[in-house]
Amino acid sequence: MSRNADNWLLKVTDLTKIYGEPNENTLALTGPEYNSNICPETDSIVACANISFDLYPGEVLGIVGESGSGKSTVVKLLYLDMEQTSGSARFMPYIDGSINMLDASSQKKRYIKNYLMGMVYQNPRDGLNFNFTSGGNIAEKLIMAGNYHVGDIRARASDLLIKTEIPVLRMDDQPVTFSGGMQQRVQISKAIANDPPLLFLDEVTTGLDVSVQAKVLDLIRELQQDLGITMIVVSHDLSVIRMLTDRTLVMKNGRVVEGGLTDQILQDPQHEYSQLLVSSLL
Amino acid sequence: MVENNKYTNKYNFAFIDEATKKEIRRKLLKAVAIPGYQVPYSSPEMPISRGWGTGGLHVTLAIIGKDDVFKIIDQGSDASVNACNLREFVHQMTNCKTTYNTAEATLIQTRHRITEEELRDDQIYIYQVPQPEPLRSVERYEFKTRQMHGEADYAKMWVSLYESYVRDGDIMLGAGYPVMVNKRYILAPSPIPKWDVPNLNHSNALHLFGAGREKRLYAIPPYTIVDPLEFEDVKFHTENFSGTECYRTGYKKAFMDELYFDDGTKHFLINDSNFLDKLAEDMEPKQHANKYIDQL
Numbered sequence: 001m002s003r004n005a006d007n008w009l010l011k012v013t014d015l016t017k018i019y020g021e022p023n024e025n026t027l028a029l030t031g032p033e034y035n036s037n038i039c040p041e042t043d044s045i046v047a048c049a050n051i052s053f054d055l056y057p058g059e060v061l062g063i064v065g066e067s068g069s070g071k072s073t074v075v076k077l078l079y080l081d082m083e084q085t086s087g088s089a090r091f092m093p094y095i096d097g098s099i100n101m102l103d104a105s106s107q108k109k110r111y112i113k114n115y116l117m118g119m120v121y122q123n124p125r126d127g128l129n130f131n132f133t134s135g136g137n138i139a140e141k142l143i144m145a146g147n148y149h150v151g152d153i154r155a156r157a158s159d160l161l162i163k164t165e166i167p168v169l170r171m172d173d174q175p176v177t178f179s180g181g182m183q184q185r186v187q188i189s190k191a192i193a194n195d196p197p198l199l200f201l202d203e204v205t206t207g208l209d210v211s212v213q214a215k216v217l218d219l220i221r222e223l224q225q226d227l228g229i230t231m232i233v234v235s236h237d238l239s240v241i242r243m244l245t246d247r248t249l250v251m252k253n254g255r256v257v258e259g260g261l262t263d264q265i266l267q268d269p270q271h272e273y274s275q276l277l278v279s280s281l282l
Numbered sequence: 283m284v285e286n287n288k289y290t291n292k293y294n295f296a297f298i299d300e301a302t303k304k305e306i307r308r309k310l311l312k313a314v315a316i317p318g319y320q321v322p323y324s325s326p327e328m329p330i331s332r333g334w335g336t337g338g339l340h341v342t343l344a345i346i347g348k349d350d351v352f353k354i355i356d357q358g359s360d361a362s363v364n365a366c367n368l369r370e371f372v373h374q375m376t377n378c379k380t381t382y383n384t385a386e387a388t389l390i391q392t393r394h395r396i397t398e399e400e401l402r403d404d405q406i407y408i409y410q411v412p413q414p415e416p417l418r419s420v421e422r423y424e425f426k427t428r429q430m431h432g433e434a435d436y437a438k439m440w441v442s443l444y445e446s447y448v449r450d451g452d453i454m455l456g457a458g459y460p461v462m463v464n465k466r467y468i469l470a471p472s473p474i475p476k477w478d479v480p481n482l483n484h485s486n487a488l489h490l491f492g493a494g495r496e497k498r499l500y501a502i503p504p505y506t507i508v509d510p511l512e513f514e515d516v517k518f519h520t521e522n523f524s525g526t527e528c529y530r531t532g533y534k535k536a537f538m539d540e541l542y543f544d545d546g547t548k549h550f551l552i553n554d555s556n557f558l559d560k561l562a563e564d565m566e567p568k569q570h571a572n573k574y575i576d577q578l
Contacts, residue, residue, distance in 0.1 A: 107433050114437075129441075136445045143444070144437040149514040150447060172448050 009230050010055040010078070010198060011097065015087035017073050020044030022085075032252040032273060037070070047073040048254045051087070057197075060224060060231045062245030062262060064238060064277065070254040071234045075200050077102065078232070079119050080109040091116065093197050114144040118191030118229075122203035124183035127190065128175050134161070134186045135171040141193040160189035164219055181212035185219060192223060201233045205240055217243055238281045242266055250274045296343040297375040302326050306344035306499070310490060313501035318467030319431070320414050325497040335368055337492030338391045338410030341499065342372060345406065345490075346389055351379045353387035358395040358537070358553035365393075384556050385567070394457065396478040398536050398557040399567045401487035403504055409472040414493040414500060416460040416470035436468050440511065447516050459518070462509045463502055471508075477520045477537040480572035482508040520574045526550040531561040535569070535578050 018026065026039040030046045037046045048070035055061055063071040076082050078089055080102070088100035093116045101112055113119075118141075121127040128137050138157040147153055158168045164185040166178075175183050184204060191199055201220065205213040221244060224231060233244050241248055241262060248265050250258040250273065258271040269275045294300065302324060309323040328336045346352065352372055356365040360382045368391065373380050381387050384399040391408040401407060417427040420438040430436065439460060446454045457473035461482065471482055472491060482489060482502055489502040502508060510518040527534045529541075529549040536557065538550040552558040560567040569575070 110433060110435060129438075132441055132445055133448065135448060136441050139444045140437050140441045143440045144435075148440070150444060150516045153444065154448075 007056065008054040008097075009057045009059075009092050011090045012054075012078065013052050013088050013090075015051040015074065015077055015089065016049045016085045017047040017070075017077060017082070018044050018049070018085045019047060022046070030253065031255045032257050035253065037068070037254045046070075046254045048077075048251075051249075051256055053249060053256075053259065055198075055230060055232065057092075057230055058228045059247065060233060060245045062241040062248040063232065063234045063251060064236065064241050064248055065251035066236060069251040071236075071251050072202055073254075074251075075119075075202050075232060075234050079117060079200050080104075080113055091198070110144075114141070115194065116196055116198065118193075118196040118199040120184070120187050120191045120199070120201045120204050122206050124175065124180070124187050127187040128183065130174060130176045132174070133172045134166070134175050134178070134189075137175065137186060138190050138193050141190050145194040147194075156193065157189075160193060161186075163223070164189045165215075179212075181208055181216060184208065184212075184216055188216075188219065188223070192227070192229065195227065195229075197230060199229045199231045201231060201244075203235055204233075205235070205237070213240075220244060238266070238277060250277065293375060295348075295376060296346055296372075297328075298326060298340070298343050303344045306340055309499050310341065310344070310501065313490070313499045314488070314503050316467075317503055317506050318463030318469040318500060320498040320500045322497055323499050325494050328494070329371070330367075333412065333495040335364060335391075335393060335410040336494030337496075337499075338393070338408050338494075339368060339372075339492075340494060341408045341490045341492040342389060342391050343375065346372070346376055346378060348376070348378065350376075350388045351381050351386055352376075352389050352391070353381050353384060353556075354391040355395060355397070355555070356393045358397075358539075359555045361555060382556050382559070392472075394473055394475075395537070395554065396474055396481050396570075398552070398554040398569050399560075400570045401485060403486040405487045407485075407487045407489045409474075409489070409491045411470070411472040411491045411493040411498075412495070413458070414470060414491065414496050414498040416458075416468050431467060434466065439468060443511060443513070443516075447513075453512075453516065453518070460511050462511060464506050465509075468511070469500060469502070469508075475521060475537060476510075476518070477574075479508075479510050479518075480520065480574050481570040483572070484508075523550070524578075528552045528558070528561075531558065533561055535575055 022044040023042050025041055026044055027049055030037050030039055051074055065071045077084050084102050089102050090097040091101045094101050094112055135157045138160055139153045142153050161168050161171055166182055166185055175186050205216050235241055245262045248262045249256045252273045258274045266278055269278045305324055309321045313321045354365045354369045356362040369380050384397045389406050393410045415427055417430055420442050421427050443453050457475055458470050459476050459479050460468050461471055463469045484505055486504055488504050491500045512518040523538050526538055528551055536552045539553045541549045541551055557567055
């Protein structure tokens with residue numbers, strides 16, 4: 001798909017989240033050049049500041065950085081889990097990207113989340129309801145998008161479970177009885193249940209053992225190729241980023257220090273911190 | 283000489299003081315204005331403890347007038363202990379006429395049943411509600427359930443119905459089957475059996491719900507659409523009494539009690555005592571009509 005200035009899917013401009021009460025110097029006194037995101041004058045914490053990027057349909061964007069660099073904050077802001085301090089995000093499927101979706105009412109936000117986005121959290125407990133069966137968890141997403149036919153719901157759920165290599169026999173078991181890798185795959189099934197145009201993946205393989213990691217990554221890559229879902233992948237792990245993404249933003253202390261094609265960043269990192277990241281890749 | 287009888291009565295008319303009654307009436311007006319919305323209210327102290335029918339009693343005492351005719355049933359019966367005591371209390375506090383006859387009553391307070399006899403538009407039906415929050419079974423925090431109601435975010439409720447169907451092959455909710463009122467709020471219709479739920483839809487009477495312990499009032503105004511939650515392919519249905527009939531009257535289309543006699547034989551008896559009496563006396567009480575009864 002051609003990428004030009006007009007056909008973006010998501011346009012993020014100056015996204016900022018600050019905890020505490022900042023003053024006018026807060027943004028100038030924090031960031032990678034100070035190696036801190038705590039404002040020395042006000043003690044307010046800059047979780048992320050002035051994040052801007054465009055995301056194009058079918059693209060997979062990686063956000064990489066050490067823990068505390070603000071990468072999860074960016075995803076939570078964009079998935080509307082928390083409110084921004086300032087900045088805007090326009091999302092093409094939502095009223096043709098004409099208004100800032102971050103300022104929508106909570107009803108509208110829930111509509112966006114249910115119909116237009118999917119999210120896979122690091123911890124399956126955040127994305128799944130462990131009191132429901134795995135089929136029920138997928139049903140929740142489908143019901144939220146207005147599907148009230150049990151037969152259709154179950155047919156869709158078993159399709160998704162087959163696609164994510166979970167035995168359909170276990171559809172009516174609770175995810176608490178599943179292994180970590182299976183839980184993660186149920187979470188992915190739930191996230192893609194109503195074919196969202198945009199999928200967020202927040203540290204999806206962290207905490208899984210390497211063989212399971214590889215399976216989950218394979219699955220995500222297959223889904224991306226089959227369904228062409230646009231994704232934002234957050235990870236501290238450069239090998240995950242290398243495997244999944246086309247383009248990468250490197251974050252440190254709440255700022256984007258470098259952005260570009262993933263291969264380019266891995267081959268020829270420009271920023272000091274990116275160089276450190278790449279050189280520490282095992 | 284002008285006679286002062288201000289202090290001849292020990293209690294104010296209908297027990298509750300006028301200011302508090304006014305507060306409850308205001309909250310009831312709000313509840314009627316937003317069908318299905320749970321309105322917080324004061325739930326003042328009563329001579330019975332909260333959770334023993336105080337919510338219903340608050341509503342009754344706040345709206346009862348000297349000309350009202352009061353009927354109260356508990357599990358369909360005018361004669362159970364809870365009904366008798368509350369009837370006696372309301373009578374003592376208001377000196378209103380009380381009755382067993384559903385057709386004669388203007389105010390009917392209930393626990394667990396709607397009368398089999400059809401209600402009229404000059405009657406008010408008052409429920410004693412133990413748990414007003416239909417979402418409590420899927421969400422334990424009040425601030426969250428309020429948010430869910432505010433945003434009509436009922437997916438969890440629907441998933442629990444789905445799960446029940448998957449686990450047991452049917453939606454295994456007996457009393458208090460959740461309903462959607464006016465296509466907006468999910469409401470717990472007090473613990474009335476599924477048999478009674480369709481009778482809330484487009485009812486002639488005003489239905490008022492009081493939960494004294496939880497301090498909530500809510501209402502279903504007359505002629506409001508009330509839909510039991512059901513899937514497109516898994517439908518709501520009422521209790522199945524097929525093959526049974528009332529052993530006293532031979533009647534089949536009513537909610538039945540199951541009785542075991544001393545010789546171990548099983549019999550069925552119409553649960554609504556006034557309806558049973560009327561049938562036994564060969565009167566012809568007009569029963570609620572709904573598509574579930576009509577199918578029988």
